Amino acid sequence: MKLVDVMSAAGLSGYAIVAMVLFMAAFLMIVIRTFAPGSRPQHSAAAQLPFSDDASGPAPRARE
């Protein structure tokens, strides 16, 4: 008996559908969570992160 026979007997395609639905659900949860009221302050703090490193500073001015 080859692997192919085992796999075809296992009827796996149903699991693919279950997984797909679970993914959709997980995704929707993240959407809801992200857009839930009250998350704004932490997000705007996070958005500032690229600027928290002052070492890069402004670039030397370009010559014209």
Next chain:
Amino acid sequence: MSAHVDTFSYDDAIVRKFLWATFIWGLVGFLVGLLIALQLANPAFNLGLEWFSFGRLRPLHTNAVIFAFAGNAIFTGIYYSSQRLLKTRMFSDALSNFHFWGWQAIIVAAALTLPFGFTQAKEYAELEWPIDIAIAVVWVAFAVNFFGTLARRRERHIYVALWFYIASIVTVAILHIFNNLSLPVAPLKSYSIYAGVQDAFMQWWYGHNAVAFFLTTPFLGLMYYFMPKAADKPVFSYKLSILHFWTLVFLYIWAGPHHLHYTALPDWASTLGMLFSVMLWMPSWGGMVNGLLTLRGAWNKVAEDPILKFMVVAVTAYGMSTFEGPMLSVKTVSSLAHYTDWIIAHVHTGALGWNGFLTFGMIYWLAPRLFQAPLHSKKLAEMHFWIATFGILLYVAAIYSAGITQGLMWRAFDETGRLAYPDFVETVMKLMPMYWVRVAGGTLYITGMLIFGYNILMTWRARPATYEVPVISAPPLAPAHPEPAAPAGEGLWARFTAARFHRRWEGLPLTFTVLTALAVIVASLAEIIPTFLIKENVPTIASVKPYTPLELAGRDLYIREGCFNCHSQMVRPLRHETERWGEYSKPGESVYDHPFLWGSRRIGPDLAREGGKYPDLWHVRHFQDPRSVTQNSIMPTYTHLGRRTIDFAGIQGRVDAMAMLGVPYGDAVTRAPELAREQAQQIAAGIAAAGGPADLADKEVTALIAYLQRLGKDIRSAPATASAPAPAPGGAP
């Protein structure tokens, strides 16, 4: 709370190295692109040199642009931004340098093997197995270095750009390993362990997702870091960027309704797949809008700043090509666009516009900071921008019209119901003016690249004698992550929305990485397994037999020469295709094809039904000089095939490898070279008798002809009851 503060510095030397590599390989990749564009406009540019011909160089172009140019650009940005976002030096300088030199060595290895015909024949995965192993090793070193840096960070929150990097690093590793599984037969030759339909699924699972996780997600990470930096404004909506990320990770791999159509999935699941695909428009456009709106109130800056100009065009190109992608997967659009230059135009919008321009914008921003000198000339940067933008427009306009023109010509019927352009070359000739416009567009883009290189070089020359290395100080992370208790006494909903699960994942890179990897793997398995292991999906055809040893050797020559870069072997079940080529291709026909050779672009005619269409001598003359047989052909000459001798001794090893992969080879397993010689002598005698050259019995051209004459034969010898009645032999006009 401890008052302790760490001091450290960033490693910018590694960023400078990657920056130079980006420029040098970019220039090489673009120049090879220009050369092959010239070859299509005029075959004389193949120069009659075997290692210079289109089939050999086209993979060099794609690999150089994707892995060398875009790859080094990604690393430049990742090494710069990650250290700063995480407030720590890279985990290990030794690993950083190993990554850099290892990656460059791989690129050199690619440049030394592809022109000499060492290829796995799978698009963007052409490199042979030893190089594949090297890629895996270097990638793992990069991953260890990156995750080590994450673990040592001094910033609790992981900024969204880093999520994109994590997803890219993990996914690329998975894609690379599974698509490249192969059985080595020689130091630079291997056979894919998958065959036919399965190999095709594996390859396009890889192709589809490599575009996502090598050319999209890492660049989105760069966009989310460098665009706010360049605009000096935070990203327009952080929420949108989170959504953008998860949509790509969760939906991208599922959005393959064209893959799912073939499986045993019920209709509603197929519909759901389509829904995913449409939903992909959301993050693409959400991402584009998010990028563009980051510039809100700063549009006056865009007018003055070439960096922002590059970024605006890059993000717009991203939006356009990701809108086009799902559109191309719609069956009716695909039936017109597939195999034509439309696809080439589509990928160049992405590569030249999105990847190229984001890279230029990023490097113009980085150069003064890395070289600690002002940018040599803003004017030249402006000039680069306008020349390159005009170059893209020329390229894309010409190649879209080439694609649509040829697509329409292929499917046109005249009033009597016959093909309006039965002669394939006619549909090629029509494209020549557009191919010359492409050459002009490419030349402009490269001119811009040279200006860019000059500008960066001059900036570098103004650098200080020694670079200043700023000392950074930041407190270490507190070990425990404080977790506020859920608000007591409130409902489930309140507790759910107040839960810190998402912030917690971000704070736990390992969990986050595992979940991302899981998302990718589960979706991939679900997509691949059905076609892979379930028997009924690939019905076998009794009359389909393995190639003879000589045909197999010929097939390997077909691979070596890169014929699949111009010729497809897949007739689709569309009327104009079956009229032109003959019976449409069945999955069962390619069960012994390790690797599959369906091809993706028809610069020349489809060859799935080539067997028996012309006498052997026709092919001999055609390889010797295509234009003496078909006027105006743009196929390169292959005179070396008539000179070089067949490696008969090596054939046994190849047959044995095929047998190991499950191809039923029977007695050929013990006497392959003998069988090959016999067949070659027969063919050569026939050619000599017909008035051709008399010395071909041991020449490569004979093996290749044996292979070509076999194509499509098996299906024709099938009993008439097995399938629809076979079309008249010769199929094509």
